Every structure is written in C-alpha cells, then in structure tokens.
Amino acid sequence: MWTRISVVAALLPVAAFAQLPSYEPKYGNSGIDLGAMDTNVSPCSNFYQYACGTWRVKNPIPPDRARWSRFDELSEKNLELERDILEKAAQPSPTRSALDQKIGDFYAACINEPAIERLGIAPIEPQLDQIDGLRSKEQLAAVLAKLGGAGINGIFRFFADADSMDASRNIANIDQGGISLPDRDYYMKTDPASVDIRAKYEQHVALVFGLLARARNAQWDSNARAAAVLRFETALAQNSMDRVARRNPDARNHPMPVKDLPDLIPDFQWSVFFTAEAAPAFQKMNVGNPEFFRKLGDLLKQTSLDDLKSYLTWRALLDSARAMPKAFVDENFEFFGRTLTGAKEIQPRWKRCVEEADSALGEALGQKYVELAFSGPAKARALELVHEIESSMEQDIKTAPWMTEATKRQALTKLAAVSNKIGYPDKWRDYSSLAIRPDDFFGDELRASAFEVRRDLNKIGKPVDKSEWFMTPSTVNAYYSPPENNINFPAGILQLPFYNPTADDAVNYGAIGVVVGHELTHGFDDQGRRFDGAGNLRDWWTPEDAANFTQRADCIVNEYSGFSPVDGVKLNGRLTLGENAADNGGIQLAYAALMHDLANRVLPKTADGFTQEQLFFLGYAQVWCQNTTDAQARRLAITNPHSPGEFRVNGVVQNMPQFQEAFSCKLGDAMVAPKACRVW
Numbered sequence: 001m002w003t004r005i006s007v008v009a010a011l012l013p014v015a016a017f018a019q020l021p022s023y024e025p026k027y028g029n030s031g032i033d034l035g036a037m038d039t040n041v042s043p044c045s046n047f048y049q050y051a052c053g054t055w056r057v058k059n060p061i062p063p064d065r066a067r068w069s070r071f072d073e074l075s076e077k078n079l080e081l082e083r084d085i086l087e088k089a090a091q092p093s094p095t096r097s098a099l100d101q102k103i104g105d106f107y108a109a110c111i112n113e114p115a116i117e118r119l120g121i122a123p124i125e126p127q128l129d130q131i132d133g134l135r136s137k138e139q140l141a142a143v144l145a146k147l148g149g150a151g152i153n154g155i156f157r158f159f160a161d162a163d164s165m166d167a168s169r170n171i172a173n174i175d176q177g178g179i180s181l182p183d184r185d186y187y188m189k190t191d192p193a194s195v196d197i198r199a200k201y202e203q204h205v206a207l208v209f210g211l212l213a214r215a216r217n218a219q220w221d222s223n224a225r226a227a228a229v230l231r232f233e234t235a236l237a238q239n240s241m242d243r244v245a246r247r248n249p250d251a252r253n254h255p256m257p258v259k260d261l262p263d264l265i266p267d268f269q270w271s272v273f274f275t276a277e278a279a280p281a282f283q284k285m286n287v288g289n290p291e292f293f294r295k296l297g298d299l300l301k302q303t304s305l306d307d308l309k310s311y312l313t314w315r316a317l318l319d320s321a322r323a324m325p326k327a328f329v330d331e332n333f334e335f336f337g338r339t340l341t342g343a344k345e346i347q348p349r350w351k352r353c354v355e356e357a358d359s360a361l362g363e364a365l366g367q368k369y370v371e372l373a374f375s376g377p378a379k380a381r382a383l384e385l386v387h388e389i390e391s392s393m394e395q396d397i398k399t400a401p402w403m404t405e406a407t408k409r410q411a412l413t414k415l416a417a418v419s420n421k422i423g424y425p426d427k428w429r430d431y432s433s434l435a436i437r438p439d440d441f442f443g444d445e446l447r448a449s450a451f452e453v454r455r456d457l458n459k460i461g462k463p464v465d466k467s468e469w470f471m472t473p474s475t476v477n478a479y480y481s482p483p484e485n486n487i488n489f490p491a492g493i494l495q496l497p498f499y500n501p502t503a504d505d506a507v508n509y510g511a512i513g514v515v516v517g518h519e520l521t522h523g524f525d526d527q528g529r530r531f532d533g534a535g536n537l538r539d540w541w542t543p544e545d546a547a548n549f550t551q552r553a554d555c556i557v558n559e560y561s562g563f564s565p566v567d568g569v570k571l572n573g574r575l576t577l578g579e580n581a582a583d584n585g586g587i588q589l590a591y592a593a594l595m596h597d598l599a600n601r602v603l604p605k606t607a608d609g610f611t612q613e614q615l616f617f618l619g620y621a622q623v624w625c626q627n628t629t630d631a632q633a634r635r636l637a638i639t640n641p642h643s644p645g646e647f648r649v650n651g652v653v654q655n656m657p658q659f660q661e662a663f664s665c666k667l668g669d670a671m672v673a674p675k676a677c678r679v680w
C-alpha cells in the first residue's frame, strides 16, 4: 500500500510569478482542484472539459510560452527553486564548494549580458574560420569532426549507443541529421501554412547572415546564402526516414564493419573524421539510416563548396544562438519562438539561464535541487508505488485473454527484469574536468558541449552503464529506456500536482500512479515489445500473439487518427501509437493497483462528493489541464509522439468500462466508445 499521510486539506503554497496566470487552485479535502472543473458539462459528454474547463479559462497562456499546462506550472516552480540555488552559489566566497563554483559561475556568466555583448561573436570565430578555411571537399571530414567536437552538428549525427544485438555494450553510431526545422515534413509539405513557414525560415536565415556580415565586416549575398541553406537541408530531409518509419527499431538497426562504410559513401574520409573526433578505436558500428548516407555521396558531389560553407556557417550560428549577443538571440526567437510556436515574448533572461545551467551542469545543479525538493520519505514512497504498479502489470499479463502461455512467460521474464530508478542518480556525474568561468558564457557553453561530446564518445566499446540518467533531476517528465529495460522518474515530476502528500490516495493513483503505469507499459508498446528483458532487439512473440497485438494496436491508431487538435489538422495515429498505448495501458494498471489497495481498507465512501473511483479519474484528468497556441498545436501534431491533453483524457476514458461505471455513462454518450480499444 502506498502510505497516505492525511485526508485533511492542507493550505498548499501557490507562488506568484510575474507574467504567469494568477490562478489559485481550490483544493478540496480529496486533493482535487474543485475550482478547475466545469460542472455545467456532463462528465459523460466531455470529461476533459468537466475536469479542466474552468482551469482553461482562468489560465491563459503566458506571453513567453506556447503552451501552459500543469506540467509547465510545476516546471516554473522548479525554475524558481533552481534560480535561488544558482543565485546563492554565484556569490563568490573563499569557502564556496567546487560544485557551487561550477553552477554559480555558469549562471553568473549567463546572466551577464553586458559581458556577452562586449565579446560579440569573437568566441565563435575559430569555428567560422575553420569553415571559411575549407579549400576542397576532401577537407570536409576533418572540419565536420572539429565542429562536432564542439557540439556543433552538421549533416549527420555521430554518437555512442547500446548495441541492439548486445545491449550490454555501447557501439558507435552514425545516423541521419543536419536539418534545422523540427521535422523533415516541414521541407516537403505543400499546404499554404507549410509553404509560409518555409518562406519565413529562409528569410530568418538571411537575416542571421546579415547580422553576421555586419559583425564580421564582411560582404556577401545573404539571400543567396539562405537559399543555399534551404536547398541543402531540403535534400537532407528528402533523404531522411520519417518519424513513423523510425518507430520500427529494425529500420534503425544496420550493424556493419567500419571498413564497409566506403560502400555507402565512397568519397568521405571516415578515418579522418573518427580520428579528428578523438573517438576510441572501433571496428563495428551501427548505421541508423544507410540510405541517407548512400544518397549523401551524390548530394555532396552536387553541392558547391561555397554552398556547403554557407550551410555549415548557418549550423554553427544556430547551435551557438543561445550564447550569442542579443541581436542574434532576438532574431532566433522571432523565428523559432514566435513563428514556429506562437509564443509572444522571449523568456526572461533568468529562466533561460536556469535552463542552460540545467542542461550544461544538470547533475551538479540537481544535487542541490533534490536536497530541497526531494528529501525525507519521498523516494521510498515513490518506490512503493512503483512496486504496486509492477504487480498490477504482472496480473495484467497473466490474465491477458489474447496471449498464449509461451509469450506470456517471455513477457513476465521481461517485466521481472525491469529496474526502477527514482529521483536522482546514485552516483553523480563528475564535472571536475570542465572549466567554468564567471565572465565567459560563450566559452562555458562551448566547453560544456565539448565535455558532453567527449563523455558520450568515450562510451564506445565500453559496457552500458544502466545507472546513467538521461534526464536531469529537476525535469518534469519520466522515461522508459528499451535497451536498458528501466523506468526512470526524476524528482522533478514526483511533486504536486503529480504527487500530493495531502491528497487522497485515489487522486495520487490517478496522477503519478498513471505516470508510472505509462512508463512501464512503454516496455510493451509497439516499440518496447520488440526488445527483450536484457534490452536486446529480439522477437520473443509467437506470430499469432504478434498479430493479435497489432490488431489491438490498430484500434488505437484508428481512434486517435480521428482527433483534431486544431482546425484542419488531425493527429497522426501511427506516430502517437506508443504513447497512446502507454496511456491506455498505464491507467488500467494504476486503477487495478488502487482497487487492490482499497480492498484492504475501509474508507469513507465519498470525499468532496466523489467516490474513490471518480476521484481516481479526476486525479488523472487534472494533470492534463492545458492551453496551447494554434501554432504550437500544429507543430506538435507533426513532431510530438504524445497526444495533446484533451485526447490523453477523453481518448483514454472512452475506452474504459470502469470510467463509464464510475460516472454512470450510457452507450451513446461521447465518453463511451462503441468499440473500446484495449492492448494492455
């Protein structure tokens, strides 16, 4: 059982933030935000509106955001907490710890805009000189490696990752990359909105080249350079696999000996590239998308050296944009913020600096964060909940009516091998070799990027370290890792409103309980099911069970393909399949865990007028209250495998007889699917 602390309503702190909605939740005794609801609507006709309707009216999107949600509310609180930590750490003192020096000086450098203006673009000159110095395409490999070592990605990606066939070892990987818009579709779609965004992108690139020309006292045709960038990126996009195709792990798994790389692309000097990147020596690697590299050879032949230089210059400027002088930062926001996401204002400097510190030194800042936000019994309590959800999954697999015993045994073996990581790493990352200076933000960013590249590439040929985290402790999110077969819950999400120590258990099972169930179900979604308990890409399904899975999954694909987040746009049911399956399965697991828990206890029948079952569903739905700009909704429909909040709620409950019983919904109501989908 997941211990419940109190049923008495507590006065919950509501911080006031400049620019943010001045919304005050009205938590009832149960922990549900009664003030968020719209009770003029029947829960059976639109449960999302019923649970979140008033919240949505009272929470307009802040001008520096493209979306405002319960997740963002919590992220903002975490940002505030981290700002306090960073400001204190930034005070120079002879007794300051090495950790405080790193995070404090990083933040101080970032916040110091006059120093950044004084330096101008000087810090990026060495990279730009390297690009300008390209005399022939034979030198491209060496220049790409040098830029890559500084964290500037051009043309393709090179990184370490677990070997799909032996997930205990890391191998080298190369994969498609090199585009700057959020998805390959942006370069190809011919509808008016997409054509308009492309035109604005080209204009933006030209403006940035104009800024660079002024800063370097150079003269060139910025429009021509922007056109060359768009041409080259469009070709890279056309040669790339789309997001749906990449959901199939087989499509990304092409192990080959390094010596065979010239078969794909004869003229590229791979040995020069790998040596200049200072990667450990290796013989075997994985090529994520061989077709991309096969076509790259011709593309490089057809592209002039000048156009390649324009492209690389643009990529260097883009990857450095956040550390550049204000003119560059503002122009970057105009396109990537305002045009692409619909945000009206750039985030205040301090927020950007906290985010930069979290991204560059996340496991240093994170140590301080967890001391403040995740101490005491929080970790043990979360682990208890995870174990309960895991037992739910065990029962769920054992009783699945559509699976044969042989596949069930394999699934149970995989489930037993799942490991749980809660809150923060057992062993913190060592940043001692990374030099941080209080007056050199650009340099700090560059050194931090180089540190990360080096840390990553050094994994090649080494055993996979499953204790490593791929999110920082303050992150309001969670993940499942297929090759490591583990579920990971950063301290940042184990907070109100996901976990509320004063709320009824039913509310917490609906909120954080479903998050846990969601991550666990990822191990068995359309991608996760392709990996075994050891994390290897191995087919452990009988053909009959695999066919049953696909049929059940197709029901979810069809359901979500019918949802429209914004006029004229439909969700992509195949792109969002894994997340939707995880939502639909995860809520079943958390609900079963709550029922198991309630069976052993005597509780008041109702709280705030709701039954325990109703509280569970309200707890779930209220995590997903959100508002999104139209521009951002369009972008997310193309790029985001997660469905928007409205459909994460209504899409899920309409498949659940338990929901319909809880709220006495009838066939014919919108929240009762005539043909309910269920995988897990």
Ligand SMILES: [Zn+2]
Pocket (backbone or CB within 6 Å): 518, 519, 522, 579, 582
């Ligand atoms: Zn997920």
